[in-house]
Amino acid sequence: MRPLLLKGHTRPLTFIKYNVDGDILISCAKDHRPTLWYADTGERIGTYKGHNGATWSCDITRDSKRLVTASADSTVKLWNLTTGECIFTFKFDIPCRSVSFSLGEEYLLLTTDAFMGTPPAVRILKHSRDIEEQQHEEVLCISDAHPGRITRAMWGPLNKTFVTSCEDGMVRKFDAASGKLLNEVKVHEKSIQMMDLDSEGNTIITASLDKKSVLLDFETFDILKTYQTDRPLNTAAISPLKDHIALGGGQDAASVTTTAGQAGKFEVVFYHKIFQEMFGTVRGHFGPLNFVAFSPNGKSFTTGGEDGYVRIHHLDSEYFDLDL
């Protein structure tokens, strides 16, 4: 395959999100401009201007009309996805990290970092379809459950619960209405850098600096599978099409210049979901991988690296012919 190289960002990538249809994608980076791309050709459609700090994550509504971004400039912004216009800003006094729309898009799940004595917190914000009615209304705030940075928070089925991944290596599940801690499990020795759900929302995949990735059952929090790698992991994704797991990471960005490109282990590694066996790698980035995302149809995947590049890989027949 010949990957498409997108050179829109000047700083390390932090997040990539496909819309539900899989025709467009948003990339977030530590520069202040989330960018919208066509997922098939890689053509840039536009950049969202308004943030004043690194953007850590984003989410797209199901109808692909609205975008939400969370930034280190202590704001969460709602955008008109197709025109690039900022339509609402939630102002905080703490850096905002992970953000996602609930099913039905009535709420936003947000995590904020520890800052100036404020502990890290998970918040639920009200979101209105009609932008005229949009207000800064906080429904829930849990600030006493996490000892470290909350790297990702995601809604559970029917918005009844949500799960968080934390720097202390724990995954926690909360009741969305009451904020009660329902379950917690220590899955990693080191920080969980990123967490993702499969397309049905039944399993959770985590990526940690302890070089492991773990597949968890969403309901019971049983550890189903463990993928042991030889590199610190920043990101993990579950293929919606095949029983494959894509993992990415690599040597810590601070020590990259001390070693050759190959020693850094910046490839995307593919594991078989069931047999927990690595079967392939795709190289390309020359810095650690910060994000891997599969397109909703599973026929392509996109990576974002510390090197500031986004690469769209349209998988070819070689991949689909694999008997795994």
Add this chain to the structure above:
Amino acid sequence: MVSMMRWGDTLEDDDFDELTAQALVAANAAPAKQVEKLPPKQVFGPDKDGVKTIVEYKVEGGHKVKVTKKVRVTKKQMKTNKGVLERRNLGKFGEAVGLNAEQERTTMSMTEDIFLERVKTSKDNTRKDENFDQLQALATTKALLRMSGISGKPDGPAFGANKAYKVPASVRRGPGERPPDEDGPSSLAKPGSGQYVPPSLRAGASSAGETMRTRRDENSVRVTNLSEDTKEQDLLELFGPFGAISRIYIAYDRETRESRGFAFINFVRKDEAQRAINKLDGYGYDNLILRVEWAAPREPRPQQEGR
């Protein structure tokens, strides 16, 4: 609806079905006489099978050449979401305003093909790491020994002869391994501790970063009186059954590129090399009697049966 032309459907042939050829001759009888003026491009079809015939003329090396291309046009129907269609032609915004795909230099298609590189087992990696750990442990011991001034017996004149330090027998390496610091730094830091680690000793680096010298001298067997048509593959077949071979070198004449009738074969294990010598010395091969013996090392080494 997307009409697609796949290059595989295109076939280029200079013979041409008669009916169209006649039509063509009739149509272009007059301009065919003039050499400079070429007939215009003609397109026939698509016919009921969707085959389009394109006839073009060009001048190639003073001759007029008729090129006939037959192209199958197929229509493929795909269903997409209405929303996706609406988003097909989104207006540009932000930094992308006023730039089309060509003007923008943000998207590049790689010219290089990237493959999904298949990995057999993950066990390979762990073994490499073990190797690396051993190497590291060894190097640190050595560094310590050197610092505390402990010395032992030298490994032989070739190894450590011009070195300021001596290596004790306890940390001496086996014959297949290279001396840990031929000329590189001897104090190794763990990766990540901020200290410089040479590429050959980093985690994941192949431990086969050997120097040329050791590679050549290790269990090298010289074969002489070889026939001139003997190739590396033949020697591999001949010597392969005795054990693992790390290198086969046939000497070729620099001018004539012909074999000079001798070759060197390096075995991984010494006893296997010895077995090959015992068996194949005096062996008839290609009507010639082979002579197989230990190769003389570049620098004489007493512990080897060097000559």
